[in-house]
Amino acid sequence: MSEARGAEMRTIPSEAQIHALVHGFYDKVRSDAELGPIFNAVISDWDPHLEKMCAFWSSVMRMSGRYHGNPMAAHLRLKTAQPAHFDRWLGLFSATARELFTTDLADAFVGRAENIARSLQLGMFWSGAGRSARAEDPA
Numbered sequence: 145m146s147e148a149r150g151a152e153m154r155t156i157p158s159e160a161q162i163h164a165l166v167h168g169f170y171d172k173v174r175s176d177a178e179l180g181p182i183f184n185a186v187i188s189d190w191d192p193h194l195e196k197m198c199a200f201w202s203s204v205m206r207m208s209g210r211y212h213g214n215p216m217a218a219h220l221r222l223k224t225a226q227p228a229h230f231d232r233w234l235g236l237f238s239a240t241a242r243e244l245f246t247t248d249l250a251d252a253f254v255g256r257a258e259n260i261a262r263s264l265q266l267g268m269f270w271s272g273a274g275r276s277a278r279a280e281d282p283a
């Protein structure tokens with residue numbers, strides 16, 4: 145196997161690895177004093193959410209096209225999420241990835257999560273669109 149192909153394989157997870165990360169991470173999230181209540185307020189049945197998150201990470205990391213959704217719209221609906229929650233989210237995500245994977249693979253997941261978190265926060269907290277979407281939706 146070429147060196148380049150070997151490096152690529154170290155950073156493309158299997159579906160089983162994605163499943164382990166998603167389930168391990170949301171176990172931590174659900175019992176977290178700050179993040180748990182935000183999720184538990186909107187998610188009553190966790191199985192479909194976990195299934196959706198496996199599809200999301202499969203699309204991100206394996207380019208499988210399994211996820212069809214709109215993460216920005218889902219997060220714009222959250223009333224109580226604040227920028228500090230993203231640091232906590234990323235801390236738990238990174239801890240889970242590092243418990244499960246080699247440094248290369250954990251870094252690959254965390255790098256993607258950081259980029260997506262940055263773009264979600266731009267939409268949620270820093271753009272006029274985010275503010276007006278929240279103001280127009282009193283639910």
Ligand code: HEM
Pocket residue numbers: 179182183186187196197200212213214215218219221222225226229230233256257258260261264
């Ligand atoms: C403060 C940090 C975050 C909080 C509190 C949060 C919370 C949530 C909640 C409550 C939902 C369910 C929404 C619903 O069913 O209506 C959700 C969905 C989702 N989240 Fe997050 N999230 C955070 C950060 C992130 C990050 C950093 C990513 C990506 C790396 C992400 C990816 C997703 C995706 C893909 C969905 C599914 C959207 C859909 O329904 O298609 N979230 N999040």
